[in-house]
Amino acid sequence: MNLEEKKKRSPGRKSRQEQIREITDRLEKGVKEVFESEKYREMLRCMSKFHHYSLNNCLLIAMQYPSASLVAGYRTWQKEFDRQVRKGEKGIRILAPCKYKIEKEKTDGAEKEIVEITGFRVVSVFAYEQTEGRELPMISVNELTGDVKNYHKLFDALKDICPVPICSEDIQSGVNGYYDDAARRIAIRSGMSQIQTIKTMIHEISHQRLHSRENLDGEKPLDRGTKEVEAESIAYTVCSHYGLDTAEYTFGYVAGWSSGKETKELKNSLERIRTTADEMITSIDHAMEKQREKDKKRIENER
Known part of the structure; x- marks a missing residue:
């Protein structure tokens, strides 16, 4: 069947690009609603009390405590936030x-x-993760729960399309996964639900595709916040295409990483998000089709 015949048979069917645009438009709307909520304004008021650190200090923090979300001095945690640095925690210099x-x-x-x-x-200084006490107003990003239809096929397809190894790991830092650019490998936290595992795999593969040194092509590296916005947005778009709902997690996650009250950061990245999501969906579909063909031949040979 040629392209014209396909069009005649399904005149009302939307193209993949139109479907992806609808999903990413929904993403932008969802994140905007989070930005405009009272909860997010509370979080911004809290964030305003923290000092802005120089690039050199940001690098020092990342080297010594990579999973740090917020940092402050010992007394600042006590006086400003009613939190106490846990005994035995080592300061970030x-x-x-x-x-x-x-x-x-x-x-x-x-x-x-x-x-x-x-x-x-x-x-x-000490990271929020090194302290205990009164909870800070943060955007909720509770871990996703639930099973995924055809989980193993989707899992295998993601491993197939990724040019670097993906391994399960007992990650203790609190993150669900990470892409190690130097070692060229992806680690996914073991013991997560099926939907959280799939979403995290797509998120980290997105980092590899967009933000690895080998794929920058001389472009200026993006800041950490923009990288996270792009990777999580791609994960939301691809998951939505396959009927997996990660909206509650993604909208809060993206809003929490963005640097201002507007969705400018997201808008500037939307075309990259759409293009990469489209490429990933095409690759996943192709990998799953190859697997179906293999399974079909195996069944025929077993008869």
Whole structure:
């Protein structure tokens, strides 16, 4: 059957690109609703109390405590947030600006003057995950629960389309999975539900496809927030295509990672999200079709 005949047979059927656009439009609307909610405004008010850290300090934090969501000093956690650093927790060492007074000779050399200069000193901060006490107002991203129809076929198809190994791991840091760009491998936390496992696999494969060094093609690396927005949005789009509802998890997750009150960050990435989701769905369908053909031949041979 040629393309024209297909069109005549299903005149009302939407193209895959139209279906994906509908899903990503729904994503944008859902995230916007989270942004406009009172709960998100509460979270922003809470976030405003934290200091903004320099790029160097962000790198220092990421190197010492990769899963840190929020950081603050020991006393700040106590006074501002009613939380206590747990006994035995090791501080994250960063650089804090400070002013020094030094004695300096005047240009005429006749007398000296006291001048103030800015320098740096090493201080310790602690991640939210290292503290306990009053809960902070955060966007809810409770783990997804439930089984997936044709789970093993979808699981195998995702492993098939991924150019790097995917392995199950007992991850203790609290994250559901991660892509290790240096080792070129994906780790997925063991013991999760079927739907959470599939969504996490798609999320990490999206990181590999869009954000790995080998796939940047000389482009400037994106900030961490944008990477997470893109990966989670692709996971939502692909899951929705296969009838898996991750909206409650995704909308809060994306809103929590975005950097402002508007959906600008998401809007700027939507075309990349749509294109990558389309490519992934095509690859998954192809992998699942290959598996069906293999199963069919195996059954015929067993007769």
